[in-house]
Amino acid sequence: MAYLCLSTAWNKVEGIGVDVHIHRITNRLGWVNTKTPEATRIALQELLPRSVWQPFNPLLVGFGQSICRPVGPKCGDCLCNDICPSANIKKESGKAKSKKKQ
Numbered sequence: 001m002a003y004l005c006l007s008t009a010w011n012k013v014e015g016i017g018v019d020v021h022i023h024r025i026t027n028r029l030g031w032v033n034t035k036t037p038e039a040t041r042i043a044l045q046e047l048l049p050r051s052v053w054q055p056f057n058p059l060l061v062g063f064g065q066s067i068c069r070p071v072g073p074k075c076g077d078c079l080c081n082d083i084c085p086s087a088n089i090k091k092e093s094g095k096a097k098s099k100k101k102q
């Protein structure tokens with residue numbers, strides 16, 4: 001949260017703000033394999049160029065609230081479901097298939 005505060009209030013980018021959404025989504029996508037948000041922050045900072053650290057949190061939080069939700073992620077509606085190792089579209093396969101045919 002300190003990194004988010006620094007970034008938002010003072011436009012200082014010292015690290016990626018990793019909350020539970022960022023931690024969950026990046027682990028589901030297989031970008032990191034971590035147990036804690038702090039470990040995720042460190043892994044993401046090694047993975048991503050500093051130029052994307054600031055917009056990274058706002059971009060993914062909305063996605064985590066609307067699509068890649070903690071419980072019942074909407075994998076059938078997710079544009080990443082063909083590359084995501086955690087995609088669970090079998091339960092929603094009809095919905096996913098019909099969207100892809102359009």
Ligand code: SF4
Pocket residue numbers: 028029067068069073074075078079080081084085086087088
């Ligand atoms: S496919 Fe499912 S688990 Fe993977 S990023 Fe999308 S919503 Fe999340």
